[in-house]
Amino acid sequence: MIVGVQKPVAEIISTVAPYKKLLILGCGTCVKTCFAGGEDEAAVLGSALRLAFKKDGREIEVEELTIERQCEDEFIRESAAAVARNDAVLSLACGAGVQDIARRFPGRPVLPGVNTSFIGVLEKQGLFTEECLGCGNCELATFGGVCPITRCSKKLLNGPCGGSRDGKCEVSSDTDCAWQLIIDRLKTLGQMDNLRTYIPPKNWQPSNAGGPRKLIREDHII
Amino acid sequence: MNMESSSRLQQVLSKGGFAVTAECGPPRGADAQVVRKKAELLKGCVHAVNVTDNQTAIVRMSSISASVLLLQMGLEPVMQMVVRDRNRIALQSDIMGAYALGIRNMLCLSGDHQTFGSQPDAMNVFDIDSMNLIHTVRTMRDEGKDMSGFELNEPPRMFIGAAANPFADPFEYRVIRLAKKIDAGADFIQTQCVYNMDRFREWMRLAREEGLTEKVYILAGVTPMKSAAMARFMAKKVAGMDIPAPVIKRMAGVPKKKAADEGVKICLETIAELREIEGVRGVHIMAIEWEEKVGEIVEAAGLKLET
Amino acid sequence: METSFKPKITLFHCINTFGKGASLPLDEDHFEMRTVKMPCSGMVKDIFLLKAFESGSDAVIVMVCPEGACRHAEGNLRAKKRVEWVRNLLDEIGLGRRRLSIFNISSQDESTAVQIIRQTLSDLADLGPNPAA
Numbered sequence: 001m002i003v004g005v006q007k008p009v010a011e012i013i014s015t016v017a018p019y020k021k022l023l024i025l026g027c028g029t030c031v032k033t034c035f036a037g038g039e040d041e042a043a044v045l046g047s048a049l050r051l052a053f054k055k056d057g058r059e060i061e062v063e064e065l066t067i068e069r070q071c072e073d074e075f076i077r078e079s080a081a082a083v084a085r086n087d088a089v090l091s092l093a094c095g096a097g098v099q100d101i102a103r104r105f106p107g108r109p110v111l112p113g114v115n116t117s118f119i120g121v122l123e124k125q126g127l128f129t130e131e132c133l134g135c136g137n138c139e140l141a142t143f144g145g146v147c148p149i150t151r152c153s154k155k156l157l158n159g160p161c162g163g164s165r166d167g168k169c170e171v172s173s174d175t176d177c178a179w180q181l182i183i184d185r186l187k188t189l190g191q192m193d194n195l196r197t198y199i200p201p202k203n204w205q206p207s208n209a210g211g212p213r214k215l216i217r218e219d220h221i222i
Numbered sequence: 223m224n225m226e227s228s229s230r231l232q233q234v235l236s237k238g239g240f241a242v243t244a245e246c247g248p249p250r251g252a253d254a255q256v257v258r259k260k261a262e263l264l265k266g267c268v269h270a271v272n273v274t275d276n277q278t279a280i281v282r283m284s285s286i287s288a289s290v291l292l293l294q295m296g297l298e299p300v301m302q303m304v305v306r307d308r309n310r311i312a313l314q315s316d317i318m319g320a321y322a323l324g325i326r327n328m329l330c331l332s333g334d335h336q337t338f339g340s341q342p343d344a345m346n347v348f349d350i351d352s353m354n355l356i357h358t359v360r361t362m363r364d365e366g367k368d369m370s371g372f373e374l375n376e377p378p379r380m381f382i383g384a385a386a387n388p389f390a391d392p393f394e395y396r397v398i399r400l401a402k403k404i405d406a407g408a409d410f411i412q413t414q415c416v417y418n419m420d421r422f423r424e425w426m427r428l429a430r431e432e433g434l435t436e437k438v439y440i441l442a443g444v445t446p447m448k449s450a451a452m453a454r455f456m457a458k459k460v461a462g463m464d465i466p467a468p469v470i471k472r473m474a475g476v477p478k479k480k481a482a483d484e485g486v487k488i489c490l491e492t493i494a495e496l497r498e499i500e501g502v503r504g505v506h507i508m509a510i511e512w513e514e515k516v517g518e519i520v521e522a523a524g525l526k527l528e529t
Numbered sequence: 530m531e532t533s534f535k536p537k538i539t540l541f542h543c544i545n546t547f548g549k550g551a552s553l554p555l556d557e558d559h560f561e562m563r564t565v566k567m568p569c570s571g572m573v574k575d576i577f578l579l580k581a582f583e584s585g586s587d588a589v590i591v592m593v594c595p596e597g598a599c600r601h602a603e604g605n606l607r608a609k610k611r612v613e614w615v616r617n618l619l620d621e622i623g624l625g626r627r628r629l630s631i632f633n634i635s636s637q638d639e640s641t642a643v644q645i646i647r648q649t650l651s652d653l654a655d656l657g658p659n660p661a662a
Contacts (some may be wrong), residue, residue, distance in 0.1 A: 009621040040576065044618075048577035052622035154306070154332050154346075158353035158402060160395070161332040162387035162414060163461035170461035171335050176541040183395055196398060198357065198406055201310060201350040201369070 001121075001200035002030035002094045003128045004114040006041060013052055015111050020059060022049070023086035024113070025079060025101065026066030028095035034128055036114045037092025039066040045092070045113065072096030076104050085110055136206030138211065142194050149202070151178035156165055157199040229326035229381035230298045231270040235410065235439045238495065241504030242525050243300065243412070243441060244516045246292065248283035250492050258367045260513045261295040265414050267517040269527065270298040270327060272412070272506070276307060279339025286320050293324050300383060304333025309349035314368050317359055321378035329383040329412065330355040334461065342449070353406050356384055356528055360407025384408040386440075388425035389418060389464035397428040404438045406417045411438055412506040415445040416492055418464045427501050437503030443506045447485035450474040486519060493523045536560045536653045538646065539581040543570040543654040545600055546634050546642075560650055570594065571604025571660055578615045578629060585662045588649050591631040592642065598635075604631065627656060647655075 007015075024042045032038025046064040053060040054155050057065045065082045072092035078101075083089055088109040091098040094116040102110035118130035133150045140147060149155050153171045161178030163170025167180040186192050204210060224399045234241050244264050244291035251258035264271055275285040298433055301320050303313065320328065332352045336344050336455050347383050350358070358369055366377040384403045388396055400411065416525065422442070429435055447453045450473040457465040474483045489507075505525070509515045520526060530566055537560070539648055542619035547553075555562070563586075567573065570593035581589045593605040609631060632645050 013622075035481070041638055042573075044575045044579060047576060047583055047620055048622050051579065051624060051661040055623055090589065118441075153335050154351070155268045155348040156332065156351040156353075157349050158406075160390070160392075161352075161400075162385060164391050165461065166391060172338050177391070180392055183392055195395070196402065198353065198402060200357075201354045204349065 001032050002096075002116060003034045003118050003120045003130070004031055004094055004116040005034075006036045006045070006092065007046055007112070009045075009052070012045070012090065012113055013049065016049065016060070016088065017058075019086075019088040021061045021086045021088075022063070023079075023082050023089045024049075024062060024064045025070065025082075025089050025091045026064065027070045027091075027092070027097055028066055030094055031092055031097075031114055032066075035123070038066075039137050042066050042092055045090075069093075071100050073100075073104065076101060080105075081096075101206075108166045134207065135202070135204070136210075137176045137203060142199070143182045144189055144194070145193060146178055146181045146185055148178050148182060151176070151181070155202075157202060228379070231300065231327050232381040232409070234269050235503055237506065237521050238404050240525065241270070241439070241441060242268045242520055242527070243270045243272060243504065243506045244268045244513070245274065245275060245506070245508045245510070246288065246513065247274045247510065248288035250280065250283065250413060250504075251280050252283065254291055257283070257291045258295060261292050261297050261468050263513045264516055265295065266527065268507070269504075272300040272302055272329060272508075275302040275304045275333070276339070278334045279306065279336040279341065281340050284327070286323070286470060288407070289325050290323050297480055298327070299325055300327040300329050301353055302329045302331060303330045305348055305350055305352055305355055306333030306336060306346050310354075310369055313355060314343045314358065314362070317362060317378050317380065318374070321376075321380060325425045326379070327381045327383060329385065330359065330408075331385050345351065352384065353355040353403060356382060356403055356408050364407075368506055381409050383412060385409045385414070386411045386416040388416075388422050389461045390462040393421075393425075395424060397432055397434070400429060400438075401432055406435060408438055410503075411440045413440065413443045414462055415443040415467050415508055416496065417488075418466050419492070419495055421464060422496075423499060425486070426501050430501050439503040440501055441504035442499075442502050442508045443508055444489050444492050444496070445510065446489035446512065446519060447473055447481075448512060449478065449481045449485070452485075486511065488521075489519060492525055493519070493525070534587075534658045536587045536650055536658070537585055538562045538588050538590060538649060538653075539586040540564045540590045540592065540646070541570070541573055541577070541581075543567050543572075543594060543604070545569075545594055545636055546592045547637065547639070548631060552645070555640060555646060558566040562646070569599070569601045569604035570634045571599075571601060573608045573611055574619075575611060575615050577650075578612070579618075582628070582659060582661065584622065585659065587628065587653050587659045587662070589655070590649055591629075591644060592645070593631060595633045595635055599656060612662045624659070624661060625656065627652060628659070 024046050026037050026039050026042030028038055046062045049062050064081055067078050083105045087092050090111050090113045091101050092113045097128040098110055098112045120130045123129045123163045135149050152159055152163055153169050164177040167177055169175040169177045186194055246260045259387055273285045273289045276282055285301050289301040292299040330352045336346050359380050363377050363379050366374050386400050453470045453473045456463050493505055507516050535623040548619050573591055578589055593608050599605040618627050620626050
């Protein structure tokens with residue numbers, strides 16, 4: 001899923017300060033699963049904002065609404081009335097959702113309440129880890145299902161570097177060396193020969209480096 | 223190895239000599255005099271001098287320019303190039319420029335991660351890795367073509383070096399990686415500094431078994447330690463460094479005033495042992511911010527250059 | 530304890546800390562207390578604690594079973610984590626963590642419960658009323 005972290009409350013407070021009527025718009029998909037912006041988080045944030053403003057003797061009306069996803073018009077439509085009756089929207093969706101809301105409701109300031117971080121997995125309860133950066137040209141088959149582009153701090157295709165120590169990356173002892181993981185996995189699979197072959201430079205054109213991307217499915221368009 | 227380079231380092235090695243190289247870190251500023259002063263200390267002591275490329279991701283005068291300053295002083299630079307800060311366009315461009323300016327040796331490296339350096343906020347590049355860089359220089363030199371297949375008006379005939387770290391993990395893969403670098407085009411290797419002789423001997427043994435010592439010149443790295451504190455710092459904080467406890471104990475076991483001498487002593491003992499290892503074709507002395515010791519070490523080790 | 534206002538306290542507790550119908554021997558002329566009974570303290574959600582403050586509580590107390598004695602295994606551990614999270618939030622919004630507290634209390638230990646409430650009232654004499662009430 002897409003993993004994000006709710007912005008610090010102090011930052012949100014100063015972002016929404018100019019508005020008298022605020023809609024906190026939660027999202028029921030990715031940000032719900034990483035506890036950043038689902039219905040529960042929207043409720044807690046609403047309560048926190050009301051308390052924070054009231055304590056300073058300021059007025060703010062906070063409405064909370066959560067829709068299934070903020071990246072599809074089918075669900076976004078459901079929030080139209082709520083958006084219309086508020087001065088601004090604090091979206092707790094990922095960056096894509098914030099932008100889609102802003103696109104559909106250009107007349108309202110749409111502010112982000114979450115710092116979108118990465119595409120990742122829930123490795124175990126309470127631990128989300130980054131796994132994919134969307135390079136557009138997946139080579140996981142070569143690397144035994146461990147991505148060196150995302151999980152090696154230096155994106156090495158012919159790794160490891162000289163900084164790998166006890167299975168950890170030189171950047172942090174909390175970070176696994178992806179190349180240690182690759183080697184261990186390929187050993188288990190009996191595919192260590194994959195690493196004897198020289199891997200040429202990556203073609204970055206299919207990635208965001210080639211420009212913002214589009215996916216068009218002609219077969220879905222009539 | 224293609225012999226068309228006018229690299230003095232290559233000549234020494236190809237004639238069977240034991241090569242001695244040292245290192246020069248450019249300054250954090252635009253003062254050429256700093257480089258010239260270091261060059262003076264190293265002149266005549268060593269066959270070639272590595273010029274580091276924003277080492278430990280700290281912004282310094284560029285390695286290509288400091289290399290040119292060394293050339294002007296009559297020294298032979300080994301220009302280090304990391305893939306952390308430049309993409310394939312800039313790297314190829316600098317390789318051609320370096321050759322045009324008279325640089326004949328280069329060392330291809332990944333580079334320390336920028337989170338350690340003076341600009342941790344920077345975006346890193348890592349467009350290609352160090353293996354790709356080796357391959358690229360070799361292709362430019364031997365086929366006269368750049369990465370896009372374009373025929374260059376003049377190939378950069380570089381003597382190509384790569385780094386190897388016998389002390390990093392995973393150990394069993396390190397020799398496979400060495401083989402890969404040689405296949406990609408490495409002519410010579412400089413290793414991380416040796417303190418753990420047992421591990422280094424084992425790595426050399428595996429390298430010989432794979433026939434790699436016949437295909438590449440291996441120069442073993444050494445670094446004289448100035449103090450017990452430096453030994454402990456390197457052991458703990460420097461990535462890929464292996465300093466066995468007895469070595470640290472030895473440094474700590476002498477009075478502080480004598481520590482530097484002990485460090486040099488250990489360095490000389492290491493060099494003596496390295497010379498006896500089959501396949502070691504030279505030594506790379508990394509006397510960080512202690513360049514004045516290089517001459518003394520070279521002389522005491524009996525490695526004085528024939529002029 | 531003397532306060533210039535009549536403090537309002539909300540007490541969340543699990544049913545195992547007090548039996549049904551237990552009432553605490555306290556003089557309720559000087560303060561108001563609302564109790565919220567839960568099947569397990571693990572049911573204490575962030576939003577309940579915040580809503581207690583929104584509805585005018587000056588302080589919120591959570592009473593949970595001693596560690597290792599939770600009938601539902603980890604409910605009290607989860608409550609501890611949730612309470613700590615909300616205490617941090619209270620600091621960030623300027624209400625202050627001291628207004629929310631959590632205590633382990635053995636089943637039916639009324640005298641400790643009373644002590645805790647008295648201590649909270651004393652703290653409120655310092656802290657004053659909820660500025661967001």
